Amino acid sequence: MPKVGEEHLRARREEILGAAARCFARAGFHRTTIQDIAAESGLSPGLVYRYFADKEAMITAIAARWHESQAGLLRTGDAGTTEDLVPGYLGLLRSLAAPAERERVRLGVQIWAEALRAPEVEAVARAGVDAPREVVARLVRAAQDRGELPAGLPPDGLARVFIAIYQGLALQTAWDAGLDNDAYVRAVEGLVSLLTS
Amino acid sequence: MPKVGEEHLRARREEILGAAARCFARAGFHRTTIQDIAAESGLSPGLVYRYFADKEAMITAIAARWHESQAGLLRTGDAGTTEDLVPGYLGLLRSLAAPAERERVRLGVQIWAEALRAPEVEAVARAGVDAPREVVARLVRAAQDRGELPAGLPPDGLARVFIAIYQGLALQTAWDAGLDNDAYVRAVEGLVSLLTS
Amino acid sequence: MPKVGEEHLRARREEILGAAARCFARAGFHRTTIQDIAAESGLSPGLVYRYFADKEAMITAIAARWHESQAGLLRTGDAGTTEDLVPGYLGLLRSLAAPAERERVRLGVQIWAEALRAPEVEAVARAGVDAPREVVARLVRAAQDRGELPAGLPPDGLARVFIAIYQGLALQTAWDAGLDNDAYVRAVEGLVSLLTS
Amino acid sequence: MPKVGEEHLRARREEILGAAARCFARAGFHRTTIQDIAAESGLSPGLVYRYFADKEAMITAIAARWHESQAGLLRTGDAGTTEDLVPGYLGLLRSLAAPAERERVRLGVQIWAEALRAPEVEAVARAGVDAPREVVARLVRAAQDRGELPAGLPPDGLARVFIAIYQGLALQTAWDAGLDNDAYVRAVEGLVSLLTS
DNA sequence: AATGAATGAGAATTCATTCAT
DNA sequence: GATGAATGAATTCTCATTCAT
Numbered sequence: 001m002p003k004v005g006e007e008h009l010r011a012r013r014e015e016i017l018g019a020a021a022r023c024f025a026r027a028g029f030h031r032t033t034i035q036d037i038a039a040e041s042g043l044s045p046g047l048v049y050r051y052f053a054d055k056e057a058m059i060t061a062i063a064a065r066w067h068e069s070q071a072g073l074l075r076t077g078d079a080g081t082t083e084d085l086v087p088g089y090l091g092l093l094r095s096l097a098a099p100a101e102r103e104r105v106r107l108g109v110q111i112w113a114e115a116l117r118a119p120e121v122e123a124v125a126r127a128g129v130d131a132p133r134e135v136v137a138r139l140v141r142a143a144q145d146r147g148e149l150p151a152g153l154p155p156d157g158l159a160r161v162f163i164a165i166y167q168g169l170a171l172q173t174a175w176d177a178g179l180d181n182d183a184y185v186r187a188v189e190g191l192v193s194l195l196t197s
Numbered sequence: 198m199p200k201v202g203e204e205h206l207r208a209r210r211e212e213i214l215g216a217a218a219r220c221f222a223r224a225g226f227h228r229t230t231i232q233d234i235a236a237e238s239g240l241s242p243g244l245v246y247r248y249f250a251d252k253e254a255m256i257t258a259i260a261a262r263w264h265e266s267q268a269g270l271l272r273t274g275d276a277g278t279t280e281d282l283v284p285g286y287l288g289l290l291r292s293l294a295a296p297a298e299r300e301r302v303r304l305g306v307q308i309w310a311e312a313l314r315a316p317e318v319e320a321v322a323r324a325g326v327d328a329p330r331e332v333v334a335r336l337v338r339a340a341q342d343r344g345e346l347p348a349g350l351p352p353d354g355l356a357r358v359f360i361a362i363y364q365g366l367a368l369q370t371a372w373d374a375g376l377d378n379d380a381y382v383r384a385v386e387g388l389v390s391l392l393t394s
Numbered sequence: 395m396p397k398v399g400e401e402h403l404r405a406r407r408e409e410i411l412g413a414a415a416r417c418f419a420r421a422g423f424h425r426t427t428i429q430d431i432a433a434e435s436g437l438s439p440g441l442v443y444r445y446f447a448d449k450e451a452m453i454t455a456i457a458a459r460w461h462e463s464q465a466g467l468l469r470t471g472d473a474g475t476t477e478d479l480v481p482g483y484l485g486l487l488r489s490l491a492a493p494a495e496r497e498r499v500r501l502g503v504q505i506w507a508e509a510l511r512a513p514e515v516e517a518v519a520r521a522g523v524d525a526p527r528e529v530v531a532r533l534v535r536a537a538q539d540r541g542e543l544p545a546g547l548p549p550d551g552l553a554r555v556f557i558a559i560y561q562g563l564a565l566q567t568a569w570d571a572g573l574d575n576d577a578y579v580r581a582v583e584g585l586v587s588l589l590t591s
Numbered sequence: 592m593p594k595v596g597e598e599h600l601r602a603r604r605e606e607i608l609g610a611a612a613r614c615f616a617r618a619g620f621h622r623t624t625i626q627d628i629a630a631e632s633g634l635s636p637g638l639v640y641r642y643f644a645d646k647e648a649m650i651t652a653i654a655a656r657w658h659e660s661q662a663g664l665l666r667t668g669d670a671g672t673t674e675d676l677v678p679g680y681l682g683l684l685r686s687l688a689a690p691a692e693r694e695r696v697r698l699g700v701q702i703w704a705e706a707l708r709a710p711e712v713e714a715v716a717r718a719g720v721d722a723p724r725e726v727v728a729r730l731v732r733a734a735q736d737r738g739e740l741p742a743g744l745p746p747d748g749l750a751r752v753f754i755a756i757y758q759g760l761a762l763q764t765a766w767d768a769g770l771d772n773d774a775y776v777r778a779v780e781g782l783v784s785l786l787t788s
Numbered sequence: 789a790a791t792g793a794a795t796g797a798g799a800a801t802t803c804a805t806t807c808a809t
Numbered sequence: 810g811a812t813g814a815a816t817g818a819a820t821t822c823t824c825a826t827t828c829a830t
Contacts, residue, residue: 012793027314028310028311028313028314029227030226030227031314033819033820033821034820034821034822035820035821043794043795044794044795044796045795045796045821045822046794046795046796046797046822046823046824047793047794047795049821049822049823050793050794054821054822055820055821055822106313109309109310109313110310110313112306112309112310112368113225113306113307113309113310113311114225114310115372116225116303116306116307116371116372117224117225117228122372125372126372126373129369129372150387150391152383152387153383153384153387154377154380154381154383154384156377156380157377157379157380157381157382157383157384157385158384158387160365160366160369160376160380160381160384161362161365161381161384161385161388163365163369164361164362164363164364164365164366164368164369165358165361165362165365166361166365167361167364167365167368167369168357168358168360168361168362168363168364168365169357169361171309171361171364171368172326172357172360172361172364174309174313175312175313175319175322175323175326176323179357180351180353180354182354183351183353183354183357184351184354184357184358185354186349186350186351186354187350187351187354187355187357187358188354188358190347190349190350190355191350191358191388191391191392194347194388194391194392195388195391230802230803230804231803231804231805232803232804235813240811240812241811241812241813242804242805242812242813243805243806243807243811243812243813243814244810244811244812244813246804246805246806247810247811251804251805252804252805421708422704422705422707422708423621424620424621425708427823427824427825428824428825428826429824429825432792437790437791438790438791438792439791439792439825439826440790440791440792440793440826440827440828441789441790441791441792443825443826443827444789444790448825448826449825449826500707503703503704503707504704504707506700506703506704506762506765507619507700507701507703507704507705508619508704509766510619510697510700510701510765510766511618511619511622516766519766520766520767523763523766544781544785546777546781547777547778547781548771548774548775548777548778550771550774551771551773551774551775551776551777551778551779552778552781554759554760554763554770554774554775554778555756555759555775555778555779555782557759557763558755558756558757558758558759558760558762558763559752559755559756559759560755560759561755561758561759561762561763562751562752562754562755562756562757562758562759563751563755565703565755565758565762566720566751566754566755566758568703568707569706569707569713569716569717569720570717573751574745574747574748576748577745577747577748577751578745578748578751578752579748580743580744580745580748581744581745581748581749581751581752582748582752584741584743584744584749585752585782585785585786588741588782588785588786589782589785603814624798624799624800625799625800625801626799626800634815634816635815635816635817636800636801636816636817637801637802637803637815637816637817637818638814638815638816640800640801640802641814641815645800645801646799646800646801
């Protein structure tokens, strides 16, 4: 009986998504064929379609997976006070330099572009930005109330700026893996310490 | 005699690129067909190939054109002192909210992703970032020498951060044309004034 | 002991054929997948192949089954004299209007078309027409001998005409379940009574 | 300039439809591939799609074409009085035996089956039956008024019976090109002369 | 016997590119 | 130069059939 457990199904799905992520990171969504993904995952093309309705669905799943893991990274630094937040954020920026993150970073940029055309991907991308933005904005407001941050700064705008600093670094890293991540992070650190002093 | 031909050639090329830019911004590089571009420009598909070797060449040309116009925007605020630079930079951020910029912004995001796969596009994109980065880094260094900026900050890193703040806003604007550009710019303004005070 | 196996085998086969008939009547031979038939019969796709060599074999079996049940209907009115035959024939025409016959009628039209390409189906279809044709022709000849039918009519041709009148009604009913079956049968009745008077 | 006249377009379309008709008559709609049609018409697969949106559209066009030519045949015998109609009808029946009609007849049967699944084909098939039915019914009514046909027969039913006699002969001819068309027609002739005497 | 996951050949369709006119 | 018809390779997706369990 090839009846297979729930977890096997899930594992298979992950296997395919992993292969797809590697292909997509390497060649982009549109230059990657289903055959490529099948070959990369060691499966047959037909089988891929038992797990995903079509290529579009795979792209959406990849985007969702990407933002989930992103959310996981964010939660690491998700304490509650600004002081705890800052080291987490800087760590997040530093992590972009890790060679293991190369695939993720490249994938992220492709997803950003894809979000402009695929509404499902857009929804996922937007949610992936909105959630942390709201968290950060709330923390900024709290810090302003405590007098730890200048009162004049719009919390939402500031949150967006910090997200942009992350996005821009990701983009620049995707283009040039050898960029000086440390100089970047130190510049950000300097800015933040000006803010909180 | 060859002058006219040259001019005409150039004009035609621009015409086609304009049509291509509209198509690409709308549907992305890979969902846009040569037939779409021909239709949008009012020419025949065959004629497009007299001006561009292939689709790849059109994408590269679009990317180059994009970074050229970007450079043009940057030059506006390219005075020499930090004080002149800041209003220009803030103006640049504000300009992203203009409806007329919508196409440019969307196109930019697509180019960022394309740069990951097409070396020619990557070269163009990298140059488009490196040039302003060096300009800004030089200005930062000068300002640090004059004591107008804290000495501890790595000029290159700081330049990258400002570029990231632009890129991230562009990305967020591409996704959501209705975002609060003003709040963003005020947050950046706050950061900058902390820096320069 | 083999009796039970035999019975079971036959029953299973019938079960599958019933499911296949429903699917085929609904969607045609070529738009119906083995998976559809498996789902409709509550079995697994693999199991279907223990009872039929391939899809072709199922279609042939369906055609055979159809003509068998058709033969059963014909036998009802298969007495021996023309007088007994006529009510049976008219009853057969009337039966086409029954909602329960809808599936059979639709299936029949599909089989007619399939017979043009599959020699096995053709053989079955031809036999299904030839047998009643010969019966009717024989009866016509007998009636002509008894002087109950005009002598000049070719018995075989007339038999074919009556078959055509059935086939055509079946076809028209398959297209439009709401057609006026009664008017049709009364017209046929009129024709027949002219013949036999 | 490969700009091509309207008539060339039309001719090309007819060319493709002709090739498709041959393929469809031979192998049925679903065993015929677009490649087959392209090969049969001496064109490339891609070109077929400049003339037809998809395979479905080709099938519908084939069905429409079939019924148009059918209507042409009918008009031949479309005089106005029953007396003129009868020879035309008998001629129509006889024409089914012509070898040149073999393709048409086989195609017709496939269309009948296809009409059960494709609404567009159904509409075409229904119109192809309804129009002559109404014509015949009107003529029957007129003949009844003139006392040339028995008054008791339902005109519409009788018209359907004559259509069925045609359809059934077509079907039987499709299966067996060698059937005795003459015997069939003489039987019909006998029936008709009983009716009108 | 039974399952249903897995296979992979095959079919429809698209579209970059060419080329006859 | 210009056209747009024509090409055909490439790609997505389906589904009959097999096979490990």
